[in-house]
Every structure is written in C-alpha cells, then in structure tokens.
Amino acid sequence: MRNKGIVRMLIIAPVxxxxxxxxxxxYSVKNISIAVVDNDHSTxxxxxxxxxxxxxxxxxxxxxxxxxxxLSLVEQEKADLALQIPxxxxxxxVRENSxxxxxxxxxxxxxxxxxxxxxxxxxITDFNEDLRVDWHTTGxxxxxxxxxITVAASxxxxxxxxxxxxxxxxxxxxxxxxxAAMQTAFNxxxxxxxxxxxxxNVTPLKKHIFIIGKLIxxxxxxxxxxxxxxxxGWLFYGIVPVGSLWVLYISLIDYLFAMLGLGLLLxxxxxxxxxxxxxxxxxxxxxxxxxxxxxxxxxxxxWARAIVQTxxxxxxxxxxxxxxxxxxxxxxxxxxLGAMALIGLVLNGWAILNYRKTA
Amino acid sequence: xxxxxxxxRKEFLHVFRDRKTLLMLFGLPIAQIVLFGFALSNEIKNSxxxxxxxxxxxxxxxxxxxxxxxxxxxxQRTVQSATxxxxxxxxxxxxxxxxxxxxxxxxxVHTGKATIxxxxxxxxxxxxxxxxxxxxxxxxxxxxxxxxxxxxxLQILPEMQFLYNPxxxxxxxxxxxxxxxxxxxxxxxMTSVAIVKEKELGTMExxxxxPFKPIYIIISKLTPNLxxxxxxxxxxxxxxxxxxxxxxxxxxxxxxxxSILFILTSLSIGLLLSINAKTQQGAMMGSMxxxxxxxxxxxxxxxxxENMPLPxxxxxxxxxxxxxxxxxxKVMLKGLGxxxxxxxxxxxxxxxLFLFTISLRRxxxxx
Numbered sequence: 163m164r165n166k167g168i169v170r171m172l173i174i175a176p177v178x179x180x181x182x183x184x185x186x187x188x189y190s191v192k193n194i195s196i197a198v199v200d201n202d203h204s205t206x207x208x209x210x211x212x213x214x215x216x217x218x219x220x221x222x223x224x225x226x227x228x229x230x231x232x233l234s235l236v237e238q239e240k241a242d243l244a245l246q247i248p249x250x251x252x253x254x255x256v257r258e259n260s261x262x263x264x265x266x267x268x269x270x271x272x273x274x275x276x277x278x279x280x281x282x283x284x285x286i287t288d289f290n291e292d293l294r295v296d297w298h299t300t301g302x303x304x305x306x307x308x309x310x311i312t313v314a315a316s317x318x319x320x321x322x323x324x325x326x327x328x329x330x331x332x333x334x335x336x337x338x339x340x341x342a343a344m345q346t347a348f349n350x351x352x353x354x355x356x357x358x359x360x361x362x363n364v365t366p367l368k369k370h371i372f373i374i375g376k377l378i379x380x381x382x383x384x385x386x387x388x389x390x391x392x393x394x395g396w397l398f399y400g401i402v403p404v405g406s407l408w409v410l411y412i413s414l415i416d417y418l419f420a421m422l423g424l425g426l427l428l429x430x431x432x433x434x435x436x437x438x439x440x441x442x443x444x445x446x447x448x449x450x451x452x453x454x455x456x457x458x459x460x461x462x463x464x465w466a467r468a469i470v471q472t473x474x475x476x477x478x479x480x481x482x483x484x485x486x487x488x489x490x491x492x493x494x495x496x497x498x499l500g501a502m503a504l505i506g507l508v509l510n511g512w513a514i515l516n517y518r519k520t521a
Numbered sequence: 522x523x524x525x526x527x528x529x530r531k532e533f534l535h536v537f538r539d540r541k542t543l544l545m546l547f548g549l550p551i552a553q554i555v556l557f558g559f560a561l562s563n564e565i566k567n568s569x570x571x572x573x574x575x576x577x578x579x580x581x582x583x584x585x586x587x588x589x590x591x592x593x594x595x596x597q598r599t600v601q602s603a604t605x606x607x608x609x610x611x612x613x614x615x616x617x618x619x620x621x622x623x624x625x626x627x628x629x630v631h632t633g634k635a636t637i638x639x640x641x642x643x644x645x646x647x648x649x650x651x652x653x654x655x656x657x658x659x660x661x662x663x664x665x666x667x668x669x670x671x672x673x674x675l676q677i678l679p680e681m682q683f684l685y686n687p688x689x690x691x692x693x694x695x696x697x698x699x700x701x702x703x704x705x706x707x708x709x710x711m712t713s714v715a716i717v718k719e720k721e722l723g724t725m726e727x728x729x730x731x732p733f734k735p736i737y738i739i740i741s742k743l744t745p746n747l748x749x750x751x752x753x754x755x756x757x758x759x760x761x762x763x764x765x766x767x768x769x770x771x772x773x774x775x776x777x778x779x780s781i782l783f784i785l786t787s788l789s790i791g792l793l794l795s796i797n798a799k800t801q802q803g804a805m806m807g808s809m810x811x812x813x814x815x816x817x818x819x820x821x822x823x824x825x826x827e828n829m830p831l832p833x834x835x836x837x838x839x840x841x842x843x844x845x846x847x848x849x850x851k852v853m854l855k856g857l858g859x860x861x862x863x864x865x866x867x868x869x870x871x872x873x874l875f876l877f878t879i880s881l882r883r884x885x886x887x888x
Binding site for chain 1: 569613647648651665811
C-alpha cells in the first residue's frame with residue numbers, strides 16, 4: 163500500500179469507468195432502422211409506414227421500390243430490417259380478405275432482431291385492427307366483430323424501464339472483481355518474484371497470519387471501491403438501493419472472501435507476474451461474459467448454467483440487482499450467500515494447501 | 522540483419538520458455554469460443570412465469586395451454602395473492618406474472634372484450650420488454666385464430682424471415698466480438714508487460730547502450746506476439762468452423778490481412794503503454810483495469826453503438842476493435858468483399874501507422 167500512485171489508480175480508474183460506461187451500456191432498443199419497400203403506393207401502405215415511424219421504435223432509413231435495394235441496405239448495416247409491402251396490397255386485401263407482408267430481419271444481433279420483429283408484428287396487428295374498424299364504419303365492409311382479448315402490461319421495480327438501474331450494479335461488481343482477484347494475485351506474486359516471500363517464510367510468522375495480512379488490505383480496498391461505486395451510482399444515476407445497506411455489505415464481504423481466495427489460489431500457481439496476469443485475465447474475462455452482467459444467464463443451456471453457478475460474480479450480481487432494485491432481504495438471498503461462502507471456503511482452503519507445498 | 526534475427530530468436534525462446542503463460546494465451550481463445558459459442562444465446566426462452574387464473578374457464582384454459590406449449594415460458598406455479606407475488610419477485614423466482622381476472626370468458630362473450638393483466642419484473646428492462654412482447658404476440662395469435670374461425674375479414678399476416686442467423690444463435694455475434702476482444706487485449710497486455718519487465722529488471726539499459734538499434738528492439742519484441750496472435754486467429758477460425766458451424770464466407774486473405782492490421786494496431790498500443798509505465802503492475806493495470814471494460818463495451822458487440830450518447834460514440838470510434846468487429850462481421854459472416862470494408866480497413870491502417878509512429882518517437886526520446 164506504500165505505492166500511492168497505484169492505490170490512486172486502483173480507485174480512480176474504476177470510478178471513472180463507472181461514471182462513463184453505463185452510458186455506453188444502453189440496450190433499450192429504440193433506434194431500430196427499417197427500410198421499407200413500397201410496391202403498392204396506396205393509402206393503406208402510407209398509413210402503415212406512418213404508424214411504424216410514429217411508434218418511436220423505428221426510424222426509416224430507406225424507402226425504395228426494389229427489394230434487392232432494401233436487402234443491400236441491410237447488408238451494409240444501414241437498416242436492421244426490411245419490410246416489403248407487395249404490389250396491389252390494398253386492392254387484394256379487400257378482394258381476397260387476406261394479404262401478406264414480408265419482413266426480413268438482420269438476425270446477427272439477436273436481441274435487436276427479437277425485439278424489432280416483435281414490435282413490428284405488434285404494430286402490424288394494431289394497424290390491421292385500425293383498418294378493420296375504419297372500413298367497417300365507412301361501410302366498405304360488413305360483418306360481425308370477433309371478440310378481442312387485450313393485454314394490459316405493467317412493469318414493476320423499474321417502471322420507466324431505465325436501463326441504468328440494471329447495468330450500474332453489474333458494472334460495479336465487475337470492477338470490484340477485477341480489483342480483488344487480480345490485485346491479490348499480482349501482489350503476492352510480486353513478493354515471490356522479488357524473493358521477499360522466502361524471507362517471510364523463514365521468519366517465525368505463521369503462514370495463515372501472513373496470508374490474512376496480505377488479504378486484509380485488499381478487502382478494505384474492495385469495500386472502499388464498492389462504497390464509492392454506490393456513491394457514484396447515486397450521484398450520477400440517482401440509484402438508491404431499495405433494500406438495506408447492511409445486506410449489501412454482508413454480501414460484499416462474503417463475495418470478497420471468495421474472490422480474494424481466487425486471487426490467492428492463482429498466486430500460488432504462478433511464478434511470475436506475467437503468469438499471474440494471464441491467469442487472472444483468463445478468469446476475469448470469462449466471468450465478465452458469463453456471469454449475467456451483460457448477457458442473460460437464463461437463456462443458456464443447462465450445462466452452462468451449472469458452470470455459471472460456480473462463478474462467484476454471478477451470485478453477487480444477482481444479489482446486487484435484487485437488493486438494489488427490488489429491496490430483497492437476507493431471507494431472499496440465502497441461496498446466493500451460501501453458494502458464495504462455499505466457493506470461498508473451497509478456494510481459500512485449496513490456496514492454503516497449495517501454498518504450503520510450494521513455498 | 523543477422524543481429525535482428527538472433528534477437529527475434531531470443532525473444533521467441535523467452536516466450537516459449539514460459540509454458541504456463543503460453544498455455545493461457547492459447548487456452549483463452551479456445552475456452553472462450555467454445556464456452557461462449559455454445560452458452561451465449563440471444564434468444565430469450567424458458568422464462569419463469571407465474572399464472573393466476575381467477576376465472577378458470579374454457580378460454581383461459583386454452584390460453585394457458587397455448588402459453589405452456591410455447592418454449593418461451595416455463596410456468597412455475599400459480600400464485601394466489603398479491604403478497605405471494607411480491608415475495609416470488611423478490612426471491613427472483615419468477616420474471617413475470619400473468620393474471621386472468623374473474624369472469625374472463627363471460628366478459629369476452631358479452632362485452633366483446635377481456636383484459637389479461639401482465640406484470641413483468643422490469644429490473645431487467647429488456648427481458649421484461651421481450652417477454653411482454655411474446656405474451657402479446659401469443660394473445661394476438663389467439664385473437665387472429667378466433668377471428669378466422671368467426672370469418673372475420675381483412676387479415677394481414679406478417680411473414681418474418683431472419684437473415685444470416687435464422688436460429689437467433691448468439692455465436693454469430695459473439696465470435697467476432699470475442700475475436701476482437703481477445704486479440705486486442707492479449708496483444709496489448711503481452712507487449713506492454715514484456716517490455717516493462719525488461720525495464721524493471723534493468724536489462725533495458727543494457728540493450729539501449731548496446732549498438733543494437735532501438736527499432737530492432739521493438740521489432741524483436743513484437744514479432745513473437747504477432748505470430749502468437751496470428752496462430753490464435755486461425756485457432757479461433759478453425760474452432761468456430763468446426764464446432765459452431767460458422768465458416769468464413771468471404772475471402773480468407775482479406776480477413777487475415779485486416780486481422781494482421783488490427784493485431785499490429787493493438788501491439789502498438791501495448792508499446793505505447795509500456796513507454797509510459799514504470800512497473801509491470803502499472804503496465805498491467807493500464808492494459809487490464811483501464812482497457813478491458815471499455816473495449817468490451819465500446820466494441821459494439823454487447824451494446825449497439827448507435828444507442829450511446831454522442832460523446833461516447835465519438836470515443837467508440839477511437840477504439841480499434843470497433844472497426845475490426847465490423848470488418849469481421851462483414852467479411853466472415855456476410856461474405857462481403859473489400860468494396861464493403863475499405864473504409865474500415867483504411868481507418869485501421871491510419872490508426873496503426875499513427876500509433877506505431879508515436880510510440881517509435883517516444884521510444885527514441887527515452888534513449
């Protein structure tokens with residue numbers, strides 16, 4: 163901890179990231195670009211286009227007469243989806259009572275494809291309903307009205323669908339993870355590399371005391387970073403945890419126990435700083451991608467979900483979101499707390515056993 | 522020249538001697554491609570929901586069986602009261618609750634209208650939107666069916682077609698993303714730490730006072746990393762072709778050329794970092810704490826760049842992996858040629874030249 167520059171960087175770099183990155187991680191899909199191929203040029207097709215653009219989800223980036231041109235817009239990523247309104251759409255709709263619209267979606271970005279497709283089909287259904295009502299009242303059509311079921315949706319815990327509420331806790335966990343596991347591993351290996359660890363090993367100092375002495379500064383550092391993170395979340399994003407702070411801090415200490423154990427374990431397996439770095443990079447990268455911070459654990463296959471259960475960050479991210487957004491109490495998160503404690507015991511135990519052998 | 526070759530050989534020996542690091546360097550992309558390729562999916566399915574049916578009539582039964590038979594939802598249990606519902610949400614047991622009010626079928630027949638109440642746990646806003654949309658779509662389908670049997674005219678049927686990735690797998694998006702992420706971070710990290718280590722040990726001074734030219738030092742340091750990264754690139758391409766059924770649709774030559782360009786850019790960033798850092802720890806923190814998350818988020822494979830506020834979009838343009846990601850998607854997944862990626866290639870070339878020149882200059886100054 164003597165190295166002031168490093169400590170400052172350890173805290174400042176994450177805090178800056180926490181301020182900026184949630185702005186980047188906005189996945190509320192609202193700017194879906196759509197290319198429309200209008201081969202009909204009727205009032206109905208104009209009305210449909212108007213309805214799509216006024217929905218707020220789509221922006222019209224292409225309006226052409228040829229399907230090939232629209233597809234090339236999709237190819238160049240200028241449009242996420244292409245809608246084709248076939249020729250004589252309006253006329254045939256009246257004549258044949260049924261018409262098809264063709265929608266092609268760029269499915270490489272799956273979430274966008276999913277949401278875009280669903281939004282568009284809902285808009286088309288609405289449009290369909292509008293047409294029916296209108297043409298009925300103007301007398302174009304006669305017939306009986308079938309009963310209609312509607313869905314009244316409400317969103318709890320985050321009624322304004324603010325994506326920051328979802329992502330800020332996860333980014334904070336990611337930053338704490340990087341700090342805890344990596345710095346612990348690095349710091350211990352540094353002593354190994356410079357040879358001072360041998361000196362400590364020959365002193366009468368008990369090994370577990372040395373280890374605890376090494377870990378406590380990082381525990382404190384983790385708590386400081388977490389506290390600053392909560393403060394930043396409140397200051398910049400107005401996030402006030404709904405649940406109790408005690409629950410959060412108890413979980414944090416439980417989590418840091420597990421992650422410091424991981425750092426310790428990695429340190430026992432590496433001889434140089436380079437090795438410690440590549441090892442921790444390996445784990446942190448996988449944690450970041452798989453723990454549910456940016457990707458959905460629920461949509462993974464069973465085997466992957468089982469693996470994710472052994473990643474401490476996945477539990478802590480769950481806890482953070484539940485406590486911060488929903489105000490869950492200790493009783494609700496018992497499973498995750500227990501899992502983290504168990505992982506922590508295994509990792510620390512393993513590390514201490516391995517440390518004795520190698521040192 | 523012979524000096525240079527000897528030096529490059531020496532650097533290779535350094536790299537190959539450290540088996541553990543080498544194992545990690547090759548193990549990382551392999552593990553990630555296989556794990557992410559199979560595990561990450563954008564399709565939201567099996568969302569746990571609770572259904573409360575106060576009506577228990579023929580219509581609600583039909584609707585419930587329709588919901589149950591779709592693989593989007595996994596019906597957990599029926600919740601009876603509002604407090605139970607709240608508890609289930611707080612425990613994270615369910616993502617959504619679907620409530621059918623009493624006299625559902627009755628209302629539908631007599632007033633021609635009935636409303637299903639849907640409550641979504643919006644702590645994950647996207648999931649909430651998506652599953653609400655699914656439910657709405659299911660109910661709309663149901664409406665359409667009844668309308669058809671009732672002979673209701675005027676049916677517009679949207680026909681959806683998913684291009685490039687019909688099964689909505691996560692892999693086509695994640696493989697280019699992981700390629701960009703892994704290549705960039707590994708190159709930056711390895712280079713910066715390798716050079717700073719020499720500084721920390723004091724051997725850099727010896728190198729600098731030797732008649733060996735500084736540019737040779739840089740070249741000999743970069744060559745092993747370049748080679749490792751190219752090998753990594755091919756490992757990733759082969760793995761994704763064999764396991765994930767993602768073949769390179771466009772020209773391999775073009776993809777390799779652009780990849781090498783990208784690798785050189787990343788190596789130059791590493792070089793630049795190493796010039797500013799004094800200790801290995803500092804170099805590593807610069808490349809990991811400082812670059813990992815920003816690279817991950819600003820590359821555009823997790824979150825769409827066009828959604829970001831303007832300053833961040835500008836910032837994202839400065840991240841090389843952002844351009845490389847676009848190139849890989851276009852060349853590998855869509856099979857487009859140089860005509861489609863010349864702009865991105867030009868930008869990468871510019872970045873590479875700029876970074877390399879700067880780091881070369883700075884390196885000389887420190888002599």
